[in-house]
Amino acid sequence: xxxxxxxxxxxxxxxxxxxxxxxxxxxxxxxxxxxxxxxxxxxxxxxxxxxxxxxxxxxxxxxxxxxxxxxxxxxxxxxxxxxxxxxxxxxxxxxxxxxxxxxxxxxxxxxxxxxxxxxxxxxxxxxxxxxxxxxxxxxxxxxxxxxxxxxxxxxxxxxxxxxxxxxxxxxxxxxxxxxxxxxxxxxxxxxxxxxxxxxxxxxxxxxxxxxxxxxxxxxxxxxxxxxxxxxxxxxxxxxxxxxxxxxxxxxxxxxxxxxxxxxxxxxxxxxxxxxxxxxxxxxxxxxxxxxxxxxxxxxxxxxxxxxxxxxxxxxxxxxxxxxxxxxxxxxxxxxxxxxxxxxxxxxxxxxxxxxxxxxxxxxxxxxxxxxxxxxxxxxxxxxxxxxxxxxxxxxxxxxxxxxxxxxxxxxxxxxxxxxxxxxxxxxxxxxxxxxxxxxxxxxxxxxxxxxxxxxxxxxxxxxxxxxxxxxxxxxxxxxxxxxxxxxxxxxxxxxxxxxxxxxxxxxxxxxxxxxxxxxxxxxxxxxxxxxxxxxxxxxxxxxxxxxxxxxxxxxxxxxxxxxxxxxxxxxxxxxxxxxxxxxxxxxxxxxxxxxxxxxxxxxxxxxxxxxxxx
Amino acid sequence: xxxxxxxxxxxxxxxxxxxxxxxxxxxxxxxxxxxxxxxxxxxxxxxxxxxxxxxxxxxxxxxxxxxxxxxxxxxxxxxxxxxxxxxxxxxxxxxxxxxxxxxxxxxxxxxxxxxxxxxxxxxxxxxxxxxxxxxxxxxxxxxxxxxxxxxxxxxxxxx
Ligand code: SF4
Ligand code: SF4
Ligand code: SF4
Numbered sequence: 001x002x003x004x005x006x007x008x009x010x011x012x013x014x015x016x017x018x019x020x021x022x023x024x025x026x027x028x029x030x031x032x033x034x035x036x037x038x039x040x041x042x043x044x045x046x047x048x049x050x051x052x053x054x055x056x057x058x059x060x061x062x063x064x065x066x067x068x069x070x071x072x073x074x075x076x077x078x079x080x081x082x083x084x085x086x087x088x089x090x091x092x093x094x095x096x097x098x099x100x101x102x103x104x105x106x107x108x109x110x111x112x113x114x115x116x117x118x119x120x121x122x123x124x125x126x127x128x129x130x131x132x133x134x135x136x137x138x139x140x141x142x143x144x145x146x147x148x149x150x151x152x153x154x155x156x157x158x159x160x161x162x163x164x165x166x167x168x169x170x171x172x173x174x175x176x177x178x179x180x181x182x183x184x185x186x187x188x189x190x191x192x193x194x195x196x197x198x199x200x201x202x203x204x205x206x207x208x209x210x211x212x213x214x215x216x217x218x219x220x221x222x223x224x225x226x227x228x229x230x231x232x233x234x235x236x237x238x239x240x241x242x243x244x245x246x247x248x249x250x251x252x253x254x255x256x257x258x259x260x261x262x263x264x265x266x267x268x269x270x271x272x273x274x275x276x277x278x279x280x281x282x283x284x285x286x287x288x289x290x291x292x293x294x295x296x297x298x299x300x301x302x303x304x305x306x307x308x309x310x311x312x313x314x315x316x317x318x319x320x321x322x323x324x325x326x327x328x329x330x331x332x333x334x335x336x337x338x339x340x341x342x343x344x345x346x347x348x349x350x351x352x353x354x355x356x357x358x359x360x361x362x363x364x365x366x367x368x369x370x371x372x373x374x375x376x377x378x379x380x381x382x383x384x385x386x387x388x389x390x391x392x393x394x395x396x397x398x399x400x401x402x403x404x405x406x407x408x409x410x411x412x413x414x415x416x417x418x419x420x421x422x423x424x425x426x427x428x429x430x431x432x433x434x435x436x437x438x439x440x441x442x443x444x445x446x447x448x449x450x451x452x453x454x455x456x457x458x459x460x461x462x463x464x465x466x467x468x469x470x471x472x473x474x475x476x477x478x479x480x481x482x483x484x485x486x487x488x489x490x491x492x493x494x495x496x497x498x499x500x501x502x503x504x505x506x507x508x509x510x511x512x513x514x515x516x517x518x519x520x521x522x523x524x525x526x527x528x529x530x531x532x533x534x535x536x537x538x539x540x541x542x543x544x545x546x547x548x549x550x551x552x553x554x555x556x557x558x559x560x561x562x563x564x565x566x567x568x569x570x571x572x573x574x575x576x577x578x579x580x581x582x583x584x585x586x587x588x589x590x591x592x593x594x595x596x597x598x599x600x601x602x603x604x605x606x607x608x609x610x611x612x613x614x
Numbered sequence: 615x616x617x618x619x620x621x622x623x624x625x626x627x628x629x630x631x632x633x634x635x636x637x638x639x640x641x642x643x644x645x646x647x648x649x650x651x652x653x654x655x656x657x658x659x660x661x662x663x664x665x666x667x668x669x670x671x672x673x674x675x676x677x678x679x680x681x682x683x684x685x686x687x688x689x690x691x692x693x694x695x696x697x698x699x700x701x702x703x704x705x706x707x708x709x710x711x712x713x714x715x716x717x718x719x720x721x722x723x724x725x726x727x728x729x730x731x732x733x734x735x736x737x738x739x740x741x742x743x744x745x746x747x748x749x750x751x752x753x754x755x756x757x758x759x760x761x762x763x764x765x766x767x768x769x770x771x772x773x
Binding site: 067068069071096099103156179204205206207208209225229239289290291292293294295296297298300304306322323324 | 659
């Protein structure tokens, strides 16, 4: 069955694990994963709750296509109230954990309360129990996975866990599965840590069977795989270069935020690009070792790289000499261009530290960028930081990553994220964030639609809520002009709603470079009970987006929070095609509210709610 | 013509589509725990290696079985377990030097690759061509062709 129809509810306070039937009426309205788990979340949690209090809940959810041979069908999401943002958080991860959870027979796990002592959840098919994690507390993600595999005497167990950053309250700590795959953003790992929950270990041997129409499903899945294989981005660009294919492209567009968004082009972009990763280094090897796929993925965008053993960051540290995950574009940008650091090996080292101790490289890198600007302005000193930290310092980047992982010294300040850091030092306007979450790798002056995307994303600044880069840069599904605000309100709404469906299905959003909803629909329709038409899916997407919005509004967010930092509205881009431009967010926002059926304060009108059955 | 599976680990991305296909072919469920082919991911080397039975000509498993439950499929050359005869004694799992015959607790029998009766589901499912089903006498043909292409006849002629 596409849904296993089973939920595991774990009360961490009293240690009870209970099985519940899935609400199938909700499944028909919210599909699965992001949508369905968010429905459970908003129905059970007070929007005003403190994210780090026991009253917050955390849900791990699979989608109806998770664990099936649909391409990329291995995703799962973590839904909670974000520690970084205070908004509804939904972080999606690939790897193998999601499929394993489904194979064990679960649609989702709802964690509530707080354990009196560190524990981890062990699942073996229908057997679920909390186990003592005293020996795991204080360990990195990588050590945690190794120890669990050893104590369970089972190399096939799949583990999702937090590192030391999640224990130490780094507000952008994520949850890492399969060593390098992350439910990375908004601080879902900090919430997990606040509950004294170290890890979830799953072994599932039941598999997924009984899809509605298996023959039709296999046909639809095969046809959709062919669409991916035949597409230039998903068939060639991503497998060969990974997401890093974008570094030079976005730089040339003048949309690569550099040095805390002071600049929009990075003079060393080439040195940290996909092309550089493939070139031979002085040691005769290339940085890139191979590509890799998540469960069921026929794209295989993942990068696996090896740091030069002679690089200063890993001298005498053989534990970092092996192949490891990265660099992906967002991490390469945040650790690199955002700080003006053009040392590829240093970026990969900082990226490894983020994976090893479980924190988001986007928010971390961008926060370092803010700290470096404060340092250059003389507001932060060498004594306060513990080292010299000018823009471009690879050494500072590597040191600060380790300090943040261990929660030492200035690492504690960095762990708050840029919004709280800049406020603490009297310069709140220097935080490049929306709803306290840092921007990813596209400048809103050079790609106007992304400004609206960031401002109205329900989880704070994020590219994965409506990737209009696809249209504005790559021409998918149609080319729009990145420099104008015209039509962007409609574009953003369309992307946001469609993305909500992809995120609720169990597949990777990268499929949408090649797939439209029309490619996803036949797979869902054949797999899932019910009648999954295009019309129904479009409505489900819009319903999900509005439901998340209602939660945020009730949590206290208003139209004021749908805004960009002053820098992007008043300091024009200095170079490149967008030279002289600022973001047109103030023009797009009211247009967008109208397209959404929201009032001038960003509140969905009664008519909109009625239309969507909310 | 007899065919055999050829595995090119360099092409493998570790997506596990082959494992899902194998379990579906044999059990009607997507369940990698029941797959006869296994993909091993060597994280620190960045290598992914699919592995299954190579259908030895003098098969250890077949010779070790005390009840003759493993027979040669004349059409494909596969060494096939006859579930009705298998008593689940597991001697074959000890005899096989490669570990590719395994016990299935659910059925109380052993399982191993049977080449899907000549139409391997794993090869059909593999998106990268890491698994192919080709002439058993010429599994080296691709490598030979690659090396042949590197042979520089021009230099020889002028020498
Ligand atoms: S496209 Fe990349 S991130 Fe998405 S499932 Fe495939 S390998 Fe994973
Ligand atoms: S040939 Fe068939 S039985 Fe053998 S490994 Fe492939 S799918 Fe499994
Ligand atoms: S289907 Fe092919 S690429 Fe995927 S894991 Fe199997 S052998 Fe590797």
